[in-house]
Amino acid sequence: MSISQPDGSADRLFELGDVQLACGQTIPQARLVYRQFGKLNDERSNLILMPTSYGARPADLAWTVGPVLDPERWCIVIAGQFGNGLSSSPSHGGMGLAEQGWLVQHSDNVAAQKRLLEEQFGVTRLPLIYGWSMGAQQAYQWAVSHPDCVERLCCVCGTARTSVHNKLFCLSLRQALTADPCWNGAGFDGVPEQGLRTFAFIYASWAASQPHYRGMTEPIEQHVEQQWLPHYRRHDPSDLIAMLDTWMAHDVAAGGDLQTALATISARTAVVAGSHDLYFLVDDMSREAEAIADAQFHVLESLLGHRAGNPHSSLPEQQHLRRIVDQLMTS
C-alpha cells in the first residue's frame, strides 16, 4: 500500500487485517476505503477527517472539498464506514447481520479510522473532524472516545445518540427491506425490488422537508423512482441493513448519561442543525450542544431538510457551512 498522488480521484483501500468488533465477531481481512485530497504537511498537523454518511462512498462526499473544506490548506481524508459496500461489508462475505449476531458500532468504525490515520498517515492528532448525518455520529464518537486526538469537531445534522423517533424511522426502513419476498429470514435470495421501492419512498419522505416538495410538478412516484431509488438500489440490501443497525445502536454514552459523556468532549465544537431536518431535530441537537463546553450552535436555514447538511447542488447552504468551518478553524 503506497500513498499515490493525493488528487482524490480514486478510492484507496487500507488493509486492517482481521478486526474484532465490539460485538465479539471478527471481520476477516478487514479494509477501509478512503480518498485523500490535498497534501499532508511536514508536521502532519493538517489532516481533516470526514467519515461517511449512510450509504455514502467517498466519491459521494467529494464535492465538499473546495466549497466547504479548503484542499490548499488541509489534507482531507474521507473514510468510508463499514457496510458502505467498499469498506468491509456483509456483501463481501465474512460478515453477518444482527440475525447472525453481528453489529458494527461507531466505536468500531472509529477504531479502524484511527488505525488508518496512524499507520497510513502517521497522524495522531486532528485539527478537525467534519461529519454529516452518520458522519456526525462518528465525529461525536471520536471526540468522546479519543478526546486528546480531536482538536475541533463539526457535527452537521447528526446527534450523539440516536433518538427513539429516529430509531423508529430506521426500523421502518429495515422492516421495508425484510418484508420483501426475497428476504429469507437471514438474508436475501435476490434483489428485493419491492422492499427497495418502499425503502426509497420512506427515505424520500423523511430526508427532505415537507415544504421542499411544495412546488414539485413532476409526478412524485416518478421523482422517487428516478431521484431516490437508484441511491439505494446500487447497494447490496444486506449492507443497507448493516448500516441501519449501526445507526440505531449509536450512543456515545453507551446507555449511560448522555450529558456526562458529552461533557468529556474537549474539542472546540460546532453543532449545525438543519432548520427543517425531520429526524435530527434542531431541539435535539441544541440540547446536545449545550452539554459540550463552549460549543457553537448553528441553524442552517434550508428547505432541503436533512439533506441541507449535504448540499452538493445548493450554493447558499455550502456557503453557510464554509463560514461555520472557517469560524471554527480560527477559534
Add this chain to the structure above:
Amino acid sequence: MSISQPDGSADRLFELGDVQLACGQTIPQARLVYRQFGKLNDERSNLILMPTSYGARPADLAWTVGPVLDPERWCIVIAGQFGNGLSSSPSHGGMGLAEQGWLVQHSDNVAAQKRLLEEQFGVTRLPLIYGWSMGAQQAYQWAVSHPDCVERLCCVCGTARTSVHNKLFCLSLRQALTADPCWNGAGFDGVPEQGLRTFAFIYASWAASQPHYRGMTEPIEQHVEQQWLPHYRRHDPSDLIAMLDTWMAHDVAAGGDLQTALATISARTAVVAGSHDLYFLVDDMSREAEAIADAQFHVLESLLGHRAGNPHSSLPEQQHLRRIVDQLMTS
C-alpha cells in the same frame, strides 16, 4: 330501516342502492355506516355531521361526543366513509382498487352522506360539519360542493388539498402493503403480515411527533407492535389501500385553483392545525384558512402530532377543541 334510540351505542346502516362513483364504477347495493348521538329537534336544525378519518369506524370517534360536541344540544351523526370496512368497501366484494379502475373520491363520500341526511333525517342544512384528518377533508369537500348546506365548518388537522409530501407519505404506506409476498398485483392472497408491519412502523413515525417519543422507555418495536399494528391489522388490506387512494386524490379544487375554490366557502370556518402535525402542516393549513372568508385559525399545541386532533385520551387537547367549537357555534 328505522331510527332506533339515539344512544349512539350501535352502528346503523343506511342503504343507498346502487351508487355510481365519479370514477365511473358503480357500487352495488351501497351502504353507509353511521351512529347517532343526541336527538334531532323538531326543526331539524341541530344535526352536526362528523365524517370519519382514515381507518376509523364510528365507534372510534364516539369519544368526541361529550368532551367536544354536546349531545344534549346537538344531534351528532358520525358517518363512515367508503372503504372503512363497515360502509361499502372493497372487502365486501363488488368494489375494486385502482388496479381495476376504481377510485372513491370525497365527492362520492359527501354525496352519500348528503342522501343519508336528507332521506334518513330530513335534514338539508347543517349547523356544523366537524372533521379530523380525512374527516376534515370531507368537511372541506362538503363546504365547497354544497355551500348552501353548511353553516359552519370545523376542520381539524386536515387540508382542502392533499399536498405532494402528504401524498408521498401515503404512497409509502401503499407501497408497504403491495410489497408483501401476499400481493398478487391485483389484490391480496392472504394477510400481508410483513406489509402491515412496515405500514405500522411508517404510520407510527408520522402520526405522532418526534418529541412524543422522547421519554419512551418501552422498546419501540414492542410499542409499535402493541399500540399501532392492531389498528391496521383489523382492516382488510384492500380497504386500507382504497382509503389511501381517496386520501391522495383529495382536492376540493379538482386540479384547479385552490384559492378560488376555497373562496367559494360561505360557512363560518374554524381551521385547527396541530402544532406538531408532521403531515398536515401549520403553514399549509394556515394558508388555506387565509383563502376562506373570515376563517378562524387555531393552533392546537400538543406533542401528540397529527393525533392531537383525535385526543381520545388527553384532556388538554379535548378542552381546547371544545373551546374552539363553542366559540364557532356562537359566531
